[in-house]
Amino acid sequence: QKEVEQNSGPLSVPEGAIASLNCTYSDRGSQSFFWYRQYSGKSPELIMSIYSNGDKEDGRFTAQLNKASQYVSLLIRDSQPSDSATYLCAVNSGGYQKVTFGTGTKLQVIP
Amino acid sequence: SQTIHQWPATLVQPVGSPLSLECTVEGTSNPNLYWYRQAAGRGLQLLFYSVGIGQISSEVPQNLSASRPQDRQFILSSKKLLLSDSGFYLCAWSVGGAGRRGYTFGSGTRLTVV
Numbered sequence: 001q002k003e004v005e006q007n008s009g010p011l012s013v014p015e016g017a018i019a020s021l022n023c024t025y026s027d028r029g030s031q032s033f034f035w036y037r038q039y040s041g042k043s044p045e046l047i048m049s050i051y052s053n054g055d056k057e058d059g060r061f062t063a064q065l066n067k068a069s070q071y072v073s074l075l076i077r078d079s080q081p082s083d084s085a086t087y088l089c090a091v092n093s094g095g096y097q098k099v100t101f102g103t104g105t106k107l108q109v110i111p
Numbered sequence: 112s113q114t115i116h117q118w119p120a121t122l123v124q125p126v127g128s129p130l131s132l133e134c135t136v137e138g139t140s141n142p143n144l145y146w147y148r149q150a151a152g153r154g155l156q157l158l159f160y161s162v163g164i165g166q167i168s169s170e171v172p173q174n175l176s177a178s179r180p181q182d183r184q185f186i187l188s189s190k191k192l193l194l195s196d197s198g199f200y201l202c203a204w205s206v207g208g209a210g211r212r213g214y215t216f217g218s219g220t221r222l223t224v225v
Contacts, residue, residue, distance in 0.1 A: 092210025
């Protein structure tokens with residue numbers, strides 16, 4: 001069983017719509033959850049972190065965490081073509097020295 | 112501000128040749144340093160991490176080794192490259208552990224073994 005699972009996509013949404021990206025994890029002891037954005041051919045960039053149940057908003061991005069369901073999501077409002085990228089979910093595992101990444105969801109925003 | 116430098120950006124090496132990739136961090140002290148590999152169409156695989164000079168943790172037994180000769184320098188090496196070593200190699204740093212604040216990645220080295 002994979003420790004962090006994401007739908008590989010591609011997820012296609014029209015410009016201006018809400019993109020919803022989902023992630024599940026297996027380690028109930030995980031405390032830190034991250035979303036990274038990776039443009040094609042580039043390195044990942046941290047865009048959101050969340051540590052407690054509920055929602056965390058930063059601009060057009062909202063991260064949602066439900067520890068009981070072991071579920072993390074990222075909502076992107078007013079999606080733009082520049083949001084087209086692969087979004088990686090990451091969860092701390094075995095302490096705080098490292099995290100485990102999902103394989104990523106490719107998002108395509110259609111103009 | 113903190114910056115991370117990684118070079119070279121691309122590398123084409125024959126099978127059996129040695130490898131040395133270097134990563135340096137500026138603007139911070141005693142960072143945790145990490146080497147990741149991302150094979151084509153695959154996820155990020157943690158190879159090594161270091162919490163201090165000379166302290167290396169290996170995550171996956173393989174054809175690679177890592178060293179940390181200075182506080183802000185992390186080196187990935189191989190004595191003999193295999194075709195399976197091809198991939199996108201990423202250095203990353205964090206303070207207080209990646210599980211607390213996440214990583215900052217370098218720009219990566221795209222390695223092709225031929």
